Amino acid sequence: MKNPLSVLLFCFGKFLFLSSLQSLGQDxxxxxxxxxxxxxxxxxxxxxxxxxxxxxxxxxxxxxxxxxxxxxxxxxxxxxxxxxxxxxxxxxxxxxxxxxxxxxxxxxxxxxxxxxxxxxxxxRKQLIERKIDRTIFNVENSIAVIGGDAMDALSKAPGVRVGSNNSISIIGKNTIKVLINDKLIRLSGDDLVNYLKSIPAADLSRIEVITNPPSKYDAEGNSGLINIVTRKVKREGFYGNVRMNFIKTVYQSENGGVSFSYVKDRMTLTGGINGNHNRTYSTNTKRTFYPEQLWDESANKIRKNRSISGSIGLDYKINSKQLIGFQYNASFPGNDDKASSLTTVGSHEKLKPDSLITTNSLTSSRIQNHSFNIHHEIEIDTAGKGVFTDADYFYYTKGSNGIYSSYTQNDAMSDPAHMSGALNQTPQKIKLMSAQTEFRYPVRNYKLSWGAKISMIRNNSNSNFYIENADTLLLDTSRTFKFRYKENTEALFFSGNRSFGKLEVQLGLRAEYTQINGVSETYNQENEAFYLKIFPTAYFLYRFDDEQSLSLTYGRRISRPEYSRLNPFRYYSSPYSYSEGNPYLLPSYSNNFEISHNYKDLVTSQGFVSILYNGFDQIGIPDKNTNIIGIVQRNFLKVTSCGINETINTTYSSWLESYHEISVYYNSAVSSNINTPKKVDGWGAYLSTSNTITFNKKKTILGSADFWFQFPEISGVDKVESYYSLDLGLKLLLLHKKLTVIINGTDLLKTNKVYFGSITNSIVQNYGGYSGARSVRLSFSYKFGAAIKSQRKKNSVSNDSEKKRI
Incomplete structure (x- = not known):
């Protein structure tokens, strides 16, 4: 594409011209x-x-x-x-x-x-509604989330999976991003989960599931969006929620927090603080079949996690047409990981191993995460015209120290020459700044919007590697590095929507110009990349009547390599394993198609096709001579995924609400790398059922029974075996529904274990692991607060008539 900008302008003009030809259609x-x-x-x-x-x-x-x-x-x-x-x-x-x-x-x-x-x-509103570019789950109409929190509501939203380890995903999407009232939440892992648990489900209006994001959102990643829309607080007052959770797995964990909202006149103030103390246990296995030897490794890890996080936000209505506000989030997690592994090395025939390799490690990390957002809204008129501006600043620091020692035994005797130890320090700093302005301009039968966004990323990563020598630590300059990464992206976007009778059409276009600079001070190496790419989106929704609709969507996406994948430094996690980045990695691109039929917002049938080009991933390449496994980054994949998804939402009676889902899909990964199989393909399937039972008319005693099953599937070049989970729960609403008590059992059968295998460099590798998902959780949540009683008299305000003119 020699001149992408001219193509962008041509497409804009073509859309406006074709749309204008339709202006004589339905009013x-x-x-x-x-x-x-x-x-x-x-x-x-x-x-x-x-x-x-x-x-x-x-x-x-x-x-x-x-x-x-x-x-x-x-x-x-x-x-x-x-x-x-x-x-x-x-x-x-x-x-x-x-x-x-x-x-x-x-x-x-x-x-x-x-x-x-x-x-x-x-x-009342329907439980599930279908819009042209998203599916809406009206939280306030679901009995399943009564007395729960935002995480409970997400688990009931159509197409959303909440795993036993609280991971959040959308069917057919690699990753997801969570927004609150259209504002991106820059939290992940336990911090994101704790933040969502601090929001009572009673404060939510709806959850919007966006599988193919419109042009106003970043084109980055084959990811979906989940936009959580809160209720507008109409009564002035002070409201709050305090909660405490006790979790029992192999070990016991606790977390809790308090959140509040204060509404007075034109001001809305929200905030909260959360604390977390977790202790988890996980196991992993790896078997590597070399030509002459079998390396069988079993490992376990104990993680202690302590974190504190908080948020505060303020919205102020300047007048009836303008609003300004800010949101600040911070988290301070700390992890201490104690891991050990035992690797037996022997021939394929011998029962007795030739040698044993014991590796112990202790890794400690401390993180600071700060996110600040300021937003301004101007409503020009009551028809929907307006200007919406957001500015974000994100600051992340991480300090990590890792100590490991390796001990090798031959013929049941230790050999001091085969003992080794090391210390690895990896400080990291990341800054992200972005600003976006969107203009909305409905005119006659068109809903038009356009805008621009600019973002800047700065990342500094260092690693200091020390080896143990005679009880002293010596800096190993061959394993020490400094890496700096810069990324700037400027974007323009446009979207237009119009209805032609029963058919609604929405077209969008986004252009992103990206500049990348990576510098390895260790290798005195600098790499730069510049590219301008166009990302179209298209949505078509045809409503047959009030009960049936058919939709078709298309979107093009980009996945840029994380900066950790671009760092060329070689990092050794043990004497027999290392990983390194690739500064020449290029982005991957995907074309995504979806077709969906909706009946009465009860049954939704969906078909999807996704084609990914120039995909990148890590490859573990075993060396047949040294038995060292090198994990490297390469562009080598073309992945085609297609399938169907069926969801059924039913209310059999006043006491039972159920949501069922089944997905059947086919994945094909074609590799251009000689170290991997040329093609890996196969079918996969997933089914789940989620049921909420109401035991009394007051709806104060609720039960839940959830089950899901993941059939064998293909993921990249890996073949994944089946796994499943059964979860049961009981919810009590006490003290006029102010106090909520919940007991949940997750993965009660201890079957959420993932095993997968791959072939690299003609060597078979099998992996397995269990994250300790089986748990019992006891939760307490109490709502407090009251409305502010007005003390004003009818004639006590001198400017009442002027206020009505605002």
Whole structure:
């Protein structure tokens, strides 16, 4: 592509031209419903009916911001009716003048108390809704998450997997990113889990599962997004939640925290602090079949984890059209890992080994993680026009010390010459700065948005390697390195949405220009890369009626190598194993297609195809002469994945809510590296069932029974065996549902064990491990707080009339 920028401009122009040709199609009217205080009204029923016979033609409902939209061939000379429990009904006649701009603002008057008593609310949102670019799980309508937290809600969201070790993933995606109210949460691992557990499910409005992110989001990674949208606090007051968890695996662990929110006038203040003390035990095995020898290794590791994390955020409404706010997150985890391994070396025929290799290691790491976000929102008008700006700063430091010793025995006798020890220190600092501005501009029948983003990454990584010699430590300069990495990315994005009758179309385009510079001071080596890439997205949603819809999506993605993969230094974890990066690694690209059919938001059938080019991964290459395994980074993969996914959401009765899922897929990995098989392919499958049982009418005693099974599959060039898990739980809501007590048993059958194998350099390697997933967790959570009672008198505010003009 000689001139990508010209292609970008051409595609923008082509989209606008083709869309303009469709402007003569089906009419659409949209707008916002407000009250006399100029505040938006949610859940207003909007009904289009015939002026002549009163027949209902189309219905809609306003969202959290009071917006609605109706598309129909029969808008002209018919009527729109607006109804709400707390407001008087209003009817608007749609003549030529009303339809001229396609956007209206509707003012509703509050209903009298006498009329309110005569009305009962009988409608509620569906549990699962399908939008053109995402699936929405309405948390407030699920009995399964009553008394739970955000992690509990995620485990019930369609297409989301929460593993026994609290890992979060989306079906068919390698990684995921979590956002809160469209703001990226830069936490991972236990810190992310603890943060999500600090958010009560009662504070959540919905969870948006985005398998193919639109153009406004980064094109990085074959990853999905999970956007957690919280409820808008309508009552002024101080609210909080305190919690404590006790977990029993092989060892006992504890964690807990407190969170709060304070709402007063135009200000919303939120915050919290979490503490964590974990002790876990895991085991691993590795068998390497050399031509003349079998190396059989078994290892175990005890990890002690202590961390403290906190967050604070403030949003302030400058006026009815502007909001400014900030969010700060910090975490300070520390890990102490004590590991030991025993490797037996012998021939394939002999039962008695020729030698034994014992390796012990102790690794200690301390991390500081700081994330700061500032955001500003401007709503230009009630039709949805606005400017949204975010700026982020992320700072990460890690200090790590690793000590290991290796001891070799031959013929049951120790040989001092085969004893070795070392100390490895690896300090690291990472800074990330980014800023993004998005413009939203609906005009007539189009919803347009565009914007720009800039991001900068700075990474400094060092390693000081010392070897033990006569009870002293000597710096080994051959294993000591300094590596600096810089990455700048500038992006432009555009998105347009329009409905043509029952068909809704959304097209997007994103351009990213990336500059990379990596410097190895150890090797006096500098590597640079510059590239401009285009990433289109397309979404089509056809609604047959109110019960059925069909969608088709496409997106192109990029996966850039992590900077640790680019560091050329060779790091030895033992005398027989090392790993090294590759400064010449290139990004991989993927094309992703999805087609989905939805019936009554109860049954969703999905098919997907993903093709990844120039994929990179690590390869463990055993040396037949030295028996040393080198783990290296290479671009060598073309991976094709396709499959179908079926999800069923059912409520059999008032006491049982169930969610079932089954996926069948085919993975094919074609390798261009001579050390690996040319092609590895095969079928895989996954099934799960999640059930919530309500034992009483007050819904204060709830039970859960979850089971999932992962069939054998292909992952990269590895063949993975099957594994599964059974989880049971009981939830009690006490003290007027302020106190929640939960007991959960995870992986009760101890079957969540992963085994896989591969062939590299014609040598078979088999791996296995168990992360200690079987556990029993006892949790306590208590809600507190109250609304602030207003002390104002009716005539005590001198500027009341001026406020109403805002």
């Amino acid at each position: 659409r009217i949209s707008g916002q419903v407000i009250n006399k205080s100029n505040k938006s009204i949610q859940d207003v029923s909007v009904i289009l009916f015939s002026k002549t016979d009163g027949h209902v033609l189309k219905t809609s409902i306003t969202n959290a911001d009071g917006y609605f939209e109706i598309s129909s061939d029969h808008l002209l000379n018919n009527d729109l009716k607006f109804t709400h429990l707390n407001y008087d009904e209003r009817i608007i006649h749609l003549d030529t003048e009303a339809l001229k701009n396609g956007i209206i603002t509707v003012l509703l008057d509050e209903a009298s108390r006498r009329n309110l008593k005569e009305v009962q609310v009988t409608t």
